Amino acid sequence: MSARVTMADVAEAAGVSRALVSLAYRDAFGVNGDTRRRILDVGDELGYVHNRIAASLASSGATSIGVYLQDLHNDFFADVHDGIRDAVETEARDLVLAVGALGGERDAGSLRALQGARVGVIIGAGILMPDAEVQAFSSRTPIVSIAREVPGVDSVSSDNLAGGRLATSHLIELGHRRIAMLANPPSDGYLGRRAGYEEQMASAGLASRTVEVSYSRADAATAAIALLDGDDAPSAFFAHNDQTALGVLEVLLARGITPGREVSVIGYDNSSVSGAPGTSLSSVDLHGAQLGAAAGRAALRRLADPAAPPELEVTSPELVLRMTTGPAPV
């Protein structure tokens, strides 16, 4: 608990100027590699820690990167985080994290907190505010939106249409003809998944059967029961996300139906639960780490040129096949 060590102390102990110490800690130009090492060593010995607070206040342009993640319980956001960190760490930028909430009730507060931390740009994954609010916010602190396209705002998203096509056409190729889709509420976006499904069904001459469900597993289970008990029960389900697919699996297992044999199921997100033994859910992978990395690079570009026109980058999803998909029963 000695008095706080400052740059001045390090400078004195190392026998150099304050300014040089400052440069050394930012590994800027104009400081010889040897002296740099020596300065850092002296700093370590004294227990000095570069004060990013003071540094940030003093430097005019904000250089740190804010990261907003909707929900830590969802593995997708963990992937996104990893991707961002990978893409950004070569630049030695500070990442400032803020976590939201599933319902979006923390969006505004968390984004404000990042703004209060004076980040230069915010990478947002799972922001639920309306487009208009995102745009308004972005005009003060630029946002890079992940997995959601916001007009006028840098966006990095996965091709949902392609994902919907991938899943559906695979089920069709397996011989399924009665394929139901459990879709999310249209107001939340991700419409491409549904569009891809309906397009593929139509072009195969099959009738679409789309049921809208919420994000809860229980809700999905209810919908699955209704479909299975109805006329012309489907032999395959395409779910808008893994959570929904788990609801379907729950129903199948409870009825003694083996997923992948009698009935096939494909989810979306390829979250960590998908790979669990026993569950082994086929799913569409968004490649969250890839999205995060792309967003990280976009953030660096935005920091470098605040006036550049907004960018839109679209990455391709991938179908990951496990045990819940199999040939249609005869």
Next chain:
Amino acid sequence: MSARVTMADVAEAAGVSRALVSLAYRDAFGVNGDTRRRILDVGDELGYVHNRIAASLASSGATSIGVYLQDLHNDFFADVHDGIRDAVETEARDLVLAVGALGGERDAGSLRALQGARVGVIIGAGILMPDAEVQAFSSRTPIVSIAREVPGVDSVSSDNLAGGRLATSHLIELGHRRIAMLANPPSDGYLGRRAGYEEQMASAGLASRTVEVSYSRADAATAAIALLDGDDAPSAFFAHNDQTALGVLEVLLARGITPGREVSVIGYDNSSVSGAPGTSLSSVDLHGAQLGAAAGRAALRRLADPAAPPELEVTSPELVLRMTTGPAPV
């Protein structure tokens, strides 16, 4: 992109002094509720955001709370985060997050980053540094350790001995006699789980069979295969965590053995995968949110009194039974 709005601007627009604006934004005493609201409204209109960077630099004592989470892919840490946030948000403290890595290779860097952000205390979940380093670090910036007891450092941990007893005695009550434990490397702590297992086995007159494995699923699978193929194959497995238990399940399913019928399995952590249909793993729940909340409160106490003696708080784990546990086959 207007010029940055500062407190001075707000003060002028609201027709009050700078000092009053400062007080209003910290909702401190000495500012009438009405004027406070008015000041905040004016601030909003001007698009002012309280600059936490400048505030933090100017205020003498650090009041923000650092949170170190080892790995976002593990649901346990998400629970911990939620618990901390709940416990702390009434105090309106800033949470500063840092994320580590599974192998511990980011421990030092992440903790330093928090120190550089001048937090007043750090809540650490999943720190892997040796005790001595944690203690040394904690003497500069106090640490509250979660799920790991570090002598001389505030710690909030779950009672691993009780957890090991719970799991083992339950298997014994189910009639199992050949119960194997897949334990973690002793150097990582959590020794109580193993001790609880061995104690319960001994007091039931049964022979312990402990095999040490790493944290990888594949490693656990290998160990399970060796045990199942050996003499006197176990009818039940107690795994030191869920990941390890999944490795066992993988082997059982591959061999057509139904978990919970022929062979029982209990994991530890009750992570999100445990509840997936098809997996349905019985597990010991650490109650991460509860641990987080306790740590949050401990952090607030530490902030209030840096000189108080270190505290140790121990919470009780709970056995969550699902499909992978059942009576011993006859």
Next chain:
DNA sequence: TTGTATGCGTTATCAA
């Protein structure tokens, strides 16, 4: 490389 001066936007302290 070195000093040195100036400023970043607050908080904190005091006297009024």
Next chain:
DNA sequence: TTGATAACGCATACAA
């Protein structure tokens, strides 16, 4: 409540 002023620890620009 108000001003006014001194920190806070650093970045930055400049002259040497």
